[in-house]
Amino acid sequence: MTALAYNSLHHASPQAADQIFLIVQHWIVSHAPAGLQSLLAILLSVVAIVGGFGLLFAITTILERKGLGRIQNRYGPNRVGFFGSLQPIADAIKSLTKEDIVPQTADKLVHLLAPILLVLAAFSVYAVLPVGRNMVLVNLDAGVLFFFAIGSVTEVAVFMAGWSSRNKYSLLGAMRAIAQMISYEVPLILSSLTVIMATGSLSTVTIVEKQAGFSRILPHWFLFTPWGFAGFVLFMIAATAESNRSPFDLPEGESEIIAGYYIEYSGFKFALFFLGEYLGMFAISGLAITLFLGGWNAPLPFLTWVPSYLWFFAKLLTLIVAFIWVRGTLPRLRMDQLMNFAWKFMLPMALLNLITAAVWHFMPSGPVRWLVSIVLVVVPYTLLGRNQMHKSHLEKRVYRFAE
Amino acid sequence: MLGEGIAKGLIETARNFLGSYVNKDRLTTVQYPEQRLPQAEATRDFPFLVYDGEDWQAGLRCVGCQICEKECPPKCIFIEKSTDKKPDAVGKPQFYPAVFNIDISVCMSCQICVEVCPFDAIKMDTAFELSTVDRFGGLLWDKARLAKPNQHYHHVHPTEAAEVDGRLAEERAKADAKAKAAAEAKTSAPPPAAPPAAPPANSGVSSTS
Amino acid sequence: MLFTIFAALTIAGAVAAISLRNLVHSVLSLILAFAGLAAVYLLLGAQFIGFAQILVYVGAVAILIVFTILLTRNDGTFGTSSQASWNLGALIVIAVFGTLAWTIHSSAALQHALPPQPEATMQQIGTALMVRFALPLEVIGLLLTAALIGAATIALHEKQERP
Ligand code: SF4
Ligand code: SF4
Numbered sequence: 214m215t216a217l218a219y220n221s222l223h224h225a226s227p228q229a230a231d232q233i234f235l236i237v238q239h240w241i242v243s244h245a246p247a248g249l250q251s252l253l254a255i256l257l258s259v260v261a262i263v264g265g266f267g268l269l270f271a272i273t274t275i276l277e278r279k280g281l282g283r284i285q286n287r288y289g290p291n292r293v294g295f296f297g298s299l300q301p302i303a304d305a306i307k308s309l310t311k312e313d314i315v316p317q318t319a320d321k322l323v324h325l326l327a328p329i330l331l332v333l334a335a336f337s338v339y340a341v342l343p344v345g346r347n348m349v350l351v352n353l354d355a356g357v358l359f360f361f362a363i364g365s366v367t368e369v370a371v372f373m374a375g376w377s378s379r380n381k382y383s384l385l386g387a388m389r390a391i392a393q394m395i396s397y398e399v400p401l402i403l404s405s406l407t408v409i410m411a412t413g414s415l416s417t418v419t420i421v422e423k424q425a426g427f428s429r430i431l432p433h434w435f436l437f438t439p440w441g442f443a444g445f446v447l448f449m450i451a452a453t454a455e456s457n458r459s460p461f462d463l464p465e466g467e468s469e470i471i472a473g474y475y476i477e478y479s480g481f482k483f484a485l486f487f488l489g490e491y492l493g494m495f496a497i498s499g500l501a502i503t504l505f506l507g508g509w510n511a512p513l514p515f516l517t518w519v520p521s522y523l524w525f526f527a528k529l530l531t532l533i534v535a536f537i538w539v540r541g542t543l544p545r546l547r548m549d550q551l552m553n554f555a556w557k558f559m560l561p562m563a564l565l566n567l568i569t570a571a572v573w574h575f576m577p578s579g580p581v582r583w584l585v586s587i588v589l590v591v592v593p594y595t596l597l598g599r600n601q602m603h604k605s606h607l608e609k610r611v612y613r614f615a616e
Numbered sequence: 617m618l619g620e621g622i623a624k625g626l627i628e629t630a631r632n633f634l635g636s637y638v639n640k641d642r643l644t645t646v647q648y649p650e651q652r653l654p655q656a657e658a659t660r661d662f663p664f665l666v667y668d669g670e671d672w673q674a675g676l677r678c679v680g681c682q683i684c685e686k687e688c689p690p691k692c693i694f695i696e697k698s699t700d701k702k703p704d705a706v707g708k709p710q711f712y713p714a715v716f717n718i719d720i721s722v723c724m725s726c727q728i729c730v731e732v733c734p735f736d737a738i739k740m741d742t743a744f745e746l747s748t749v750d751r752f753g754g755l756l757w758d759k760a761r762l763a764k765p766n767q768h769y770h771h772v773h774p775t776e777a778a779e780v781d782g783r784l785a786e787e788r789a790k791a792d793a794k795a796k797a798a799a800e801a802k803t804s805a806p807p808p809a810a811p812p813a814a815p816p817a818n819s820g821v822s823s824t825s
Numbered sequence: 826m827l828f829t830i831f832a833a834l835t836i837a838g839a840v841a842a843i844s845l846r847n848l849v850h851s852v853l854s855l856i857l858a859f860a861g862l863a864a865v866y867l868l869l870g871a872q873f874i875g876f877a878q879i880l881v882y883v884g885a886v887a888i889l890i891v892f893t894i895l896l897t898r899n900d901g902t903f904g905t906s907s908q909a910s911w912n913l914g915a916l917i918v919i920a921v922f923g924t925l926a927w928t929i930h931s932s933a934a935l936q937h938a939l940p941p942q943p944e945a946t947m948q949q950i951g952t953a954l955m956v957r958f959a960l961p962l963e964v965i966g967l968l969l970t971a972a973l974i975g976a977a978t979i980a981l982h983e984k985q986e987r988p
Contacts, residue, residue, distance in 0.1 A: 283633045354947050355872045362876040365753045365884025373893055415947050542629040598618025
């Protein structure tokens, strides 16, 4: 084993570069006593996931602050380190050394458990994300289902945080967050259902494998089908709402409810919430990559020599940048707009998209199939979109109890 | 169509993002500790006590009248009046503040103390980098810390200081003129004043002798 | 070993859910019980049921209960119930448990040996639902849709009454 690993390291072939983490893991594990090997292997993977995505979190915070700054014609952080590059470390030290304040009337135990549960749930979903060839912690038969099931646990964590703080704003924020998450979970799952229909599998690894290969230059990603494109857009919109990011950041709307459900958290617990939110965003972006963007597959046939995990992280960073860009552009929605959009636009579109995917599946391939599918996507989009846009008149507000 | 506005917005923000790297004029941020904007002349933040001449103890214009203490809305001025007197700017003997403290953590920079002072003794300063690690003692400024020469006043608020100086000079001139008039009256007045005193003496002498 | 832990968790959660004074605490303990149950399912190799349990019960049912509590009460606590209702409840619980235990104990299923565990993959469950049990699935779907429309109608009704 050691000799093999050494050899493959020595020959530095593209294959070895691709599998380097696995080789290193095997090498370390082979030195452990036999009884502990499987445990150690899992432990190493977990450490890699926590470390890798923790690092990505740090990078994203600085990227986001810099990016938003530039979008608003500011510099962004530029004091700590070279062009502010060490800012995340300063932030980490700050949040670790800050006083941890728990409100006197708070439900101490629940208040403590909420951020822990959030971060645990956020990290658990990475178990089924294939970040590279053969690089998945567990290849579950029901991987996508696992992802959504664990993802729904964050709602409980959010509720626990909002309720235990005994603060009206935090409770309002939690209620908003839960209402929003439930509403957008429906289109989120429905839009990913198209991919499950197409591949006939809930396993993330199988889904990625089904997207390997190229027709001439176009990769076989689901993004490059009409229903896949529509599904991807719907999925990303729902994902933005699920991860409470702008323009769907009503749960933490600073201008109305100050910071929403984590208003009463400070110091390290606040940092945990922050971490949990970002991890959720990465995870759901990772799922979008797995479902629609071909996972760790290379985008062009002559680029397959680049290690697969690099492709995954490149796609992930692209999506993160898109998230930041959208955050810098769009203002926050109103609650009724949010709900209308979810139930009157996202849901019908996602349902119709299921039909489009079925039509695509049963029609013989050729230009006719493309045409029919595109019509099936564009026409409802235009009609539903017009419906959304003509709702701009506001009726006079009637107060039931305040008169 | 739905999404058109979003696309437009995205293009706009992308333009801002890229433009900020190309065109430095877009970045309006002033890199503060290294770069500074010139302060406007009307800048004001916390009060200070003006003194004339070299010695701040002797030259303090404040007479300890405590008007500012009474008028200060958040009550952040603490004055103890002296028991003895010293000559003021005009030369009249006046009280002076034995203690004059301003708690600048409470002061709200309203300038009311300046408006009400009849002696032009308290004025607004422009210094703003006042952070300190001592949250109580460091922010309670005493007389020594508050006292600043008139030149400083000229430096931070030249127009206003010139006007104040002009007024003070006028007042002093008026006072001088008055004093001179009084002195002249003194030199010329004794003759009419003396005679009434003399005759009785004389007469007294004459009567007793 | 693992089963003992998960079973203990489930029971502890369930007991806490009925004995705690604070309603919200009860819901949180109920979530613990649900999660323990899901873990037991997973232990038995039923991935689909296990994850569906979390998705539906933790993610939806528990949240629904939370919403109900928060929208109907303002403090989440309630008074002590009377001794009589406790007794009645205990009676019903014992009766139900006794019936179930007796039925299971005397059922024919226990007489013959366990058949080899069938591999229930996702694929099989999906095919079974879509082919063999397509009609029941459709009926359930129709029923739920009807319930949904009914709920929406009831909710809308109040709005229309206003001038
Ligand atoms: S500026 Fe206003 S608050 Fe400050 S000392 Fe003067 S009167 Fe008081
Ligand atoms: S500063 Fe002016 S108002 Fe205040 S005590 Fe001195 S002389 Fe009086």
